[in-house]
Amino acid sequence: VLKKAWGADSESLLLLVFYTLSEAAPSYLFHYWYKAHAIASPKVMNSQQISNFYKKIGRNEKARLHFIQHWIKTVNPSSGIYYDITSISSYHTALPEVEWGYNRDQEKLPQVNLDVTYCSQAALPLSYHVRPGSIPDFITLENTLKALKSFGVNDFFFVMDRGFFSASNLKK
Numbered sequence: 001v002l003k004k005a006w007g008a009d010s011e012s013l014l015l016l017v018f019y020t021l022s023e024a025a026p027s028y029l030f031h032y033w034y035k036a037h038a039i040a041s042p043k044v045m046n047s048q049q050i051s052n053f054y055k056k057i058g059r060n061e062k063a064r065l066h067f068i069q070h071w072i073k074t075v076n077p078s079s080g081i082y083y084d085i086t087s088i089s090s091y092h093t094a095l096p097e098v099e100w101g102y103n104r105d106q107e108k109l110p111q112v113n114l115d116v117t118y119c120s121q122a123a124l125p126l127s128y129h130v131r132p133g134s135i136p137d138f139i140t141l142e143n144t145l146k147a148l149k150s151f152g153v154n155d156f157f158f159v160m161d162r163g164f165f166s167a168s169n170l171k172k
Contacts, residue, residue, distance in 0.1 A: 001074055005067030006060075012045065012053060027051070068127045072151045080120030081156045083144060085137050085163070087111040101134040115140055117148070120159075127151075137163040145172060 002010040019025075019033050028047035035044065045053060057063075089109040090098045097112045111133035117126040127147070131140055141164050148156070158164075 001067060001070045004070050005063045006057070009053070009057065013057060016050070016053075027054075069151050072126055072148075072153060075119055075122045075124055075126060077119040077121060077126060077153060077156060079156065080159065081126065081148070081153075082118040082120060082159050083115065083141070083164075084161065085113050085115040085131075085140060087113050087133060097130055097132045099132045099134040101132075102136060113137075113140070115144065117144065126153075138166045138169055141169050142172065 002014060006013055015034070016027070016030065019030050023029070023033055025033075027050045030050060031044045031046060087101070087104060089103065089105065089107045089111045091109065092098050095112065098110045100110045103109065103111055113131040113133055113135060114128060115131060116128045118124070119126050129144075129147075
């Protein structure tokens with residue numbers, strides 16, 4: 001599924017995922033991990049190359065949506081989609097998604113919201129979206145429903161917390 005969406009970048013992307021999951025260390029230390037594990041794959045990237053790679057991957061919305069579409073087809077969720085949002089407070093001023101909104105942690109900072117859908121049947125995540133920090137949880141549900149339907153997921157139920165409660169969401 002990665003190769004379909006990301007082509008030649010899929011190997012580097014997978015290596016960086018393996019590194020991040022196994023080490024939980026900053027990306028600038030990747031080359032040490034790479035050399036220690038003698039992985040025969042694409043050339044090792046230095047810190048600046050990794051930053052440029054992340055920027056390239058992050059800006060490729062078409063490939064990201066292509067990946068999610070094929071991933072959802074592969075996972076084939078038929079029941080129990082969990083959906084939740086977390087907010088990440090930030091001092092960052094250049095990201096357009098960092099906005100003022102309801103801050104659950106009572107921090108006096110703008111934030112970005114990260115939402116995730118998860119399939120309980122397969123025990124795998126389905127998708128994620130980065131959303132502006134000013135958008136309340138219950139409003140994002142409508143966009144998530146539309147996105148799942150556009151990916152061919154039509155028969156499902158959600159398990160959610162109180163943050164999504166509204167009469168309108170219950171009807172949907």
